[in-house]
C-alpha cells in the first residue's frame with residue numbers, strides 16, 4: 001500500500017506524518033496523532049464538527065485527503081486554541097454565556113469562530129451566522145453561540161497578539 | 164487492476180506540473196480519477212455511492228490551474244479556483260456578479276474554501292450551482308490533453324445527466340467567461356431547504372439588457388429542472404422586445420412554468436419546481452435593476 005510523508009505544524013508543534021494519501025485528515029488527527037478534540041459528526045461534509053484550519057482557512061477534516069494537505073502546512077485544531085489569546089477569549093465567552101450544551105459541535109464551531117475573528121472585518125450577527133453556516137448545532141438554537149462570538153469580538157486581543 | 168476496498172488502499176499521484184498530469188492521463192496504465200477539492204468525490208466514495216477508483220490524480224495544487232486573470236473582455240478562471248476565491252475576487256464580483264453570488268451560496272465557509280470551479284463543472288450535478296451563471300454569460304470551458312487545448316461552449320459542455328464533454332485523457336484547465344458589458348445586468352436566485360450546505364431545489368441566473376423601453380437581450384438558465392442546467396431559449400426569444408410591465412411578468416411566468424419538465428425526487432416535486440421556475444423568472448423581471 002502506498003504511503004506519503006508530510007511534515008506539518010499542528011498547533012505550533014512539528015509533526016512528521018506517514019500515511020495512505022487518501023486517508024481522511026480527520027482519521028490521521030484522531031487515530032494517528034491522538035488529537036481527538038476534532039469530532040466526527042456526519043462524516044459527509046454536512047455538520048462541521050470536524051472543522052480545522054489549514055493555513056488559516058477552516059476546512060472539513062472528514063472530506064480532506066491527508067495527502068492533499070501540503071508539506072509545511074500550518075494546522076490549527078481545537079486543542080491549539082486554548083494556547084492562543086484569541087482562543088482563550090472565545091473559550092471564556094462560550095463558557096460565560098452558556099453557548100455549549102452537549103458540546104459535540106463546539107470543537108468545530110469554535111474553530112470557525114476563531115477563523116472569523118482572525119480574518120478581521122465586521123463581526124455582526126449576520127457575518128457570524130454566515131461564517132458558521134457550515135456548523136450545525138442540535139442543542140443550543142445558536143442564539144447563545146452568536147452572542148458568545150459577539151462578546152469575544154469585543155474582547156478580541158488587538159493586532160500581533162492573536163497567535 | 165486490484166479494486167480498493169477502503170480510501171486508504173487507493174493510490175494517489177501528485178504531479179508537480181500540469182504537463183505531468185496530462186502525461187499520466189495520456190497513458191492508460193497511469194490514468195486515474197482526477198481529484199481537486201474533494202467536496203463531491205470524497206463524500207461519494209465514503210458513502211459508497213461511487214466505486215473507489217484504483218488510482219487518483221490529485222490536481223488541486225497545480226499552479227497552472229490557479230488564479231483569475233483579466234483578459235480584456237473575458238475573465239480566465241483557473242479550474243482549481245475555489246468558491247471562496249470566486250466570491251471574494253474583486254474581478255469576479257464586478258464583472259460576473261451572478262457567478263460571485265452563486266459561489267457564495269455553495270455549502271458553508273469550509274466547503275467554499277475546499278471546492279473548486281473545475282470540480283463543480285466536472286461533477287456535472289444538475290444542481291451544480293455555478294452552471295447557470297456560466298450559461299447565461301456564454302462562457303467557454305477549456306480542456307486540455309497532452310497534445311492540445313480545446314474550448315467548448317458551456318451550452319454544449321454538459322451533455323446529459325452527470326456527463327460532460329471531456330475525454331478520459333483530458334482535464335478542465337480553465338473557464339473563459341465574457342464580462343458583463345456596460346448596460347447589462349445579472350441576477351442569481353437559489354431556492355433550497357436552508358441557506359447553507361443545501362443542494363438546490365431550483366436555482367437560476369439571468370443576464371440581460373434593457374434599453375429603457377423594452378428588453379434588448381435576455382439570457383436565462385435554470386438548474387435542477389432537467390438532467391443538466393438549461394437555457395430557456397424559447398422564453399428568451401419571446402422576451403426580447405417586450406416592455407418590463409405587469410403583463411410581461413405574468414406571461415413570462417406562465418411560459419417559464421410550461422417550458423420546463425422537472426422530475427419528482429427526494430428534494431422536491433415536479434409541480435413545485437415548475438411553479439418556482441415561473442416565480443423565479445417573474446422575480447428576475449420584476450426586480451430588474453434599471
Ligand code: FES
Pocket residue numbers: 039040041042043044045046047048049050051060061062063
Ligand atoms: S464530520 Fe465533517 S462535516 Fe460532519
Ligand code: FES
Pocket residue numbers: 099100101102103104105106136137138139140
Ligand atoms: S452543543 Fe450540542 S450540538 Fe451544539
